[in-house]
Amino acid sequence: MKVQGKVHKYGNNVDTDVIIPARYLNTSEPSALAEHCMEDIDTEFVKNVSKGDIMVAERNFGCGSSREHAPIAIKASGISCVIASSFARIFYRNALNIGLSILECEEAAKEIKANDEVSVDFDTGVITDITTGKTYQAEPFPPFIQNIIEKGGLLNSLTK
């Protein structure tokens, strides 16, 4: 599976409170959550994001609360993959469980810039920055995790 899109870039320790503030947690409807995704650190994100776009951030992405609403909001906003130097562990687990692709790659996370056009090949783990022409190697997911992502989440993969 391959995805390609424009990059939205963030720094270290992007926490789940800024991904989706708790004031919106009275719903779990993906499209309603997506309307407020990232708004406390990037008021332009919701306006600028297009389907297939890629989010790139640095260390400890998704730290804080265990709210699954955070990866749900990112996925529903149209983001096809999140690349970071490292992920907070609950977010990492939640993202895979709901079928949001994530990849750890420190070099890519540091070098890729906002608005670059980037493609990701999940079978090989190769990340290509089409704007700069540079490629990066991330650890690809084993087939059972790829299956979860393709089916749209853990429980979907068990029932479909």
Place this chain on the structure above:
Amino acid sequence: MGMTMTQKILADHAGLKEVKAGQLINAKLDIVHGNDVTSPVAINEFNRCKAENVFDKSRITLIMDHFTPNKDIKSAENCKQVREFAKKFNIDNYYDVGQMGIEHALLPEQGLVVPGDTVIGADSHTCTYGALGAFSTGVGSTDMAAGMISGMAWFKVPSALKIVLKGKLQENVSGKDVILHLIGKIGVDGALYRSLEFTGEGVHALSMDDRLCIANMAIECGAKNGIFPVDDVTLEYVNGRAKREYKVYEADADAEYDEVIEIDLSALRPTVAFPHLPENTKTIDEIKPNEVKIDQVVIGSCTNGRMEDMEAAAKILKGKKVNKDVRTIIIPATQQIYLQCIEKGIIKIFIEAGAVVSTPTCGPCLGGHMGILAKGERAVATTNRNFVGRMGHPESEVYLSSPAVAAASAVAGYIADPAKI
């Protein structure tokens, strides 16, 4: 090669003699827990895969504590959904307004989690129960749903940081200062994917409330869990409460740790985490009087809403008035703590000081309700996170502290040393 305390609990729950860091295991769960924010998402997943029943109605805990008493129609609908689910499957431990308390204060208090347990909870502060010598960790709603169905969860066995505690805390220094100090030292991802194992002679001088507070914030340095050895203090707390048999695990003498960090408890000072990360710590001696003027104080939460926290705040507020410019909100974490506060005259002290006392709720900690900050406002809070917008407007600020520092700051109108109030 020996195992850490966490590894021994996980091995036992996976039916294995031995596990190693990095190994993937499937472990049996003693408790699967959720609250009013995370359970509705889990129940939707549960229903979507057409599950017919829960694995064990006595081992699921559902606590309506975040947006309760319900703050709006949507949160009322969420609680209704969980209430109906609890009724349908006859869940033993469903706690609603009137019985509920803040989840991570309530479950230990009610003896629903016990030493040696393996617990997952769809709330990041589920790591609190490590104070009892249990393995407990926060997960998302999908893992909660799978746990409710199967009674199992997969884990990657963590490696550990060994935190050796020495000495004894000084007056006005508490468990909160210990954990803020540690997070300040290793950073918000300093223990990412790993366990924090607290050990050393200093552990015995820490009360259960201090240990619960310390384990509670293990997640704030990225840890998978934080765990304490079981000693006389633990057993005194557990005996008479435990609803199930418990099991005491100990780390092997030759257990391997990634790193050993020593903390001299007697050298710690009241510590405050500045915006917008729990790692931005300063001791009270590094903060000048009048340097950080505040608009609100919150004393409560799963981190610091327990009886000793109420007593620490009351000791400072007794016979004093809070600053007229500081809205002071105090939230005993459970009904039992609330009642004890009434019986001991503590609520009277709070109200006479000009504070407001609320029914148990997570409300203000996560910017849900009951104390939201406006643009540019600052709060000192005994809660656990000070991220951008955590308690309200994205341009508001949260300073994390102990109940003693929060109460002293409420009186002073700025972040203040409890010894100087």
